[in-house]
Amino acid sequence: MNASTNGLPRVAFFDFTSCEGCQLTVLDALQTHPELLKVINIVEFREATSARSEDYQIAIIEGSCTRPSDEERLRRIRETAVYVIALGACAHLGGINAIRNRQPLQDVREYVYGDKAEWYETYPARAIDQVIQVDAVIPGCPIDREEFVRVVTVLLQGRQPKLPDYPMCIECKLHETICVYERGQICLGPITRAGCDAVCPAYGYGCEGCRGTVSAPNIDSFVEMLADRGVNRTEIEEKMSLFLTNQKVLELEEEMANV
Ligand code: SF4
Ligand code: SF4
Ligand code: SF4
Numbered sequence: 001m002n003a004s005t006n007g008l009p010r011v012a013f014f015d016f017t018s019c020e021g022c023q024l025t026v027l028d029a030l031q032t033h034p035e036l037l038k039v040i041n042i043v044e045f046r047e048a049t050s051a052r053s054e055d056y057q058i059a060i061i062e063g064s065c066t067r068p069s070d071e072e073r074l075r076r077i078r079e080t081a082v083y084v085i086a087l088g089a090c091a092h093l094g095g096i097n098a099i100r101n102r103q104p105l106q107d108v109r110e111y112v113y114g115d116k117a118e119w120y121e122t123y124p125a126r127a128i129d130q131v132i133q134v135d136a137v138i139p140g141c142p143i144d145r146e147e148f149v150r151v152v153t154v155l156l157q158g159r160q161p162k163l164p165d166y167p168m169c170i171e172c173k174l175h176e177t178i179c180v181y182e183r184g185q186i187c188l189g190p191i192t193r194a195g196c197d198a199v200c201p202a203y204g205y206g207c208e209g210c211r212g213t214v215s216a217p218n219i220d221s222f223v224e225m226l227a228d229r230g231v232n233r234t235e236i237e238e239k240m241s242l243f244l245t246n247q248k249v250l251e252l253e254e255e256m257a258n259v
Helices: 021-032 034-038 068-080 088-093 095-102 105-119 145-156 168-174 219-228 233-240 250-256
Strands: 010-015 041-044 058-062 083-087 136-138
Touching: 010 021, 010 068, 021 034, 021 058, 021 083, 021 088, 021 145, 034 145, 058 068, 058 088, 083 088, 083 145, 088 095, 088 136, 136 145
Parallel strands: 010 041, 010 058, 058 083, 083 136
Antiparallel strands: none
């Protein structure tokens, strides 16, 4: 990574359609890990500083692309940055914003904006890698602050950050957490990327898949398990609608047609 004039990589944060909770988590991380501020130069970060810059090497982008003007802004960022990181589920997956993609866009617009629907430009929500090339992802809703620190540290060491690529169930087993299916709940852990320490099952809730799926989810085995547990297609579609609308788990939905 090329250094800037003061010897530190220049980092800029950008937000698109999001709740900005992931940026807040970054602010938390910078307070618990102030040493990061000695090795990067933050040149733009709306939640933390009024400084603006068109000169940066690392762009960290939160939020989904939800309107035509977002595309132009994303392309400008991509042209400037050497390295682009998608921050959080909205940027990584389309996230919660993509729930609306499951319904006719005009219905959603009228529901939100009423008779002023035509005043606002908007279209189906997309992950940012559906618009520009992304070099790394920090998943989650919100992100995990320790993972943020790890990814940035690895990147500054000149290495490519890697995420766990095994299912959440492994973390559950490591923590000896009782599977929520034993309590009659539904959990997307068998197909979801680990890395959050299976925090939701640890508190007795099924995983919603906010970290996205592993790269090769074992759909056959998951469908078989759901069938054994008596979970029907509607229930699993509902569970996947929160974060996985845009992920390629259509195969799962097709398989579930027979359950
Ligand atoms: S991923 Fe979640 S916490 Fe982060 S910006 Fe989107 S909605 Fe907010
Ligand atoms: S609670 Fe979810 S993640 Fe944990 S073992 Fe059960 S299915 Fe897997
Ligand atoms: S358990 Fe699932 S929903 Fe909960 S934080 Fe982890 S990936 Fe997200």
